[in-house]
Amino acid sequence: MTDKLKIKLSSDKLEISPGKKAEITATIKNTGDIEQSYSITIDDIDPRWYTLSVTDVSLAPGNEEQITITIKPPLISSGEAKRYKAKLKVISKVDPSIAADAPIEMPVGSLLDFELSITPQRHKGKKGSYSVSITNKGKLPTTYALEAKDPYNACNYHFSQQNIEVKPGESTKVTLVVNPKEKPFRGSVEIHRFKVVVAPHGGLPYQSKVVTAELVYKPILKTMPAFLAILAIIIFASVFNGLYSMFNSIVEGGPETTYRLTLNMDGYGSITGYGDYPEGEMASIRARAAPKWEFVEWTGDIEAITNPLSSNTSILMDEDHIATANFKQKEIIPHTVYNIVLYPESPATLYYGEWVDITFDYTVELDYRSEGVDDIDIVPDAHIIPRPFTNGDLSPGYLARGYNFLGPYDTHGESRFTINPQYGQVIVDQIRFQLLNADKSIILNEFFIPTVFTFIPDESIDLEGE
Secondary structure, eight states, X not given: OGGGEEEEESOSBOOBOTTSOEEEEEEEEEOSSSOEEEEXXXXXXXXXXXXXXXXXXXXXXXXXXXXXXXXXXXXXXXXXXXXXXXXXXXXXXXXXXXXXXXXXXXXXXXXXXEEEEEEOSEEESSSEEEEEEEEEOSSSOEEEEEEEEOTTOOEEEEESOSEEEEOTTOEEEEEEEEEESOOOSSOOOEEEEEEEEEEETXXXXXXXXXXXXXXXXXXXXXXXXXHHHHHHHHHHHHHHHHHHHHHHHHHHSSOOOEEEEEEEEESSEEEEOOEEEETTOEEEEEEEEOTTEEEEEEEEXXXXXXXXXXXXXXXXXXXXXXXXXXXXXXXXXXXEEEEEXXXXXXXXXXXXXXXXXXXXXXXXXXXXXXXXXXXOOOOOOEEEEEEEEETTEEOTTEEEEOOOEEOTTOXXXXXXEEEOOTTSOEEEEEEEEEEEOTTSOSEEEEEEEEEEEEEEOOTTSOGGGO
16 A cells, blocks of 8 residues: 555665665655554565664655665675666554555665676687786676696696786787697697686686687698608608617617507596507506596596596506596585584483584685586585484474574684483484575585484473472
């Protein structure tokens, strides 16, 4: 019944920056014919973002009152700019059908937002020169750190500046020169795919950005006519092999038998050890997983491999061999609770009022970028709630204390519980750790640890009389 209640905002659009306050004024007027007491709230934004000068107000008919709304998004929201829509709600406590609301549009600017690009995205030649462009779209002068890498560490990267400050609204360009570490004289065209990661100083890991590019490397003899290249290689190889065979025959009395080791890869990582080896030699082979991947096993000619489950092992070269290093992507568990300590230690027998104290360490990994895997949005804040369990359900009569709402820079949490065994003995056989997002609408992770805490009634206390 908005005809009996009116709301007027000093502005319905409020541009704000994380960590900085902004205010608007709301005028509430009782346009009815009886006195009303109103409840005032704001919906659709995090309650930690705002404060109201008053949350309850009483007005006689025809009277009005001004309320100050202070908005201050936390610095955790300093990623890319985003447009929020909140709603100021006023409801009569006397007659809930008398209610009104007013929308508030809030473009939240970013302290650290920026744009990133690279040109060209594909370069042909023995080395590549690229231009990395950074545009600061945030509210503060920001220093950016630049890093380039490829999955196999096959190239060297040189920036004209690896740390550079850019003022708000301005752009700058940094030159990147890419050189392959190995430059074969003759062979197939090699394509080196790499990425440039730019991270704002003072930002969180998820606020960094990535661009990708390619260097197409053509060996020197690739551009020669095929018959000339082949003729040159044959002549060179014949002369070299003849001299080598003659020398080898003189030293060892005969030609040496060699075998070829071919290594392949399934997944993302790098491998070393492939090539030609003398007969009977133990060739060392090594597999290194790319970030967010892990080595699983070697497959192929595993009968010749010393330990197929080891990433660093050897293979007997008694003939030509082929082996494949297998990698798998690591399971992503960004929110980790560890170093859990219980006092007293389990097992233990306690009375009601004697507490089990729980302490734990906590970390959140916000950056999950890796080759071939899309970036994953990680929720930065989490509620961590330990609770006692008995026979698969929450323990009867439990009392818990300790509130853990942890952000990305928090590293420690604690809680405690006791049990009122009013109707007999209660055994806590598990403690559940549940991790929820900021508004507790999503379970981020959940696990149980086994315990034996036996709570028994204290005969000296009349629990039923309390």
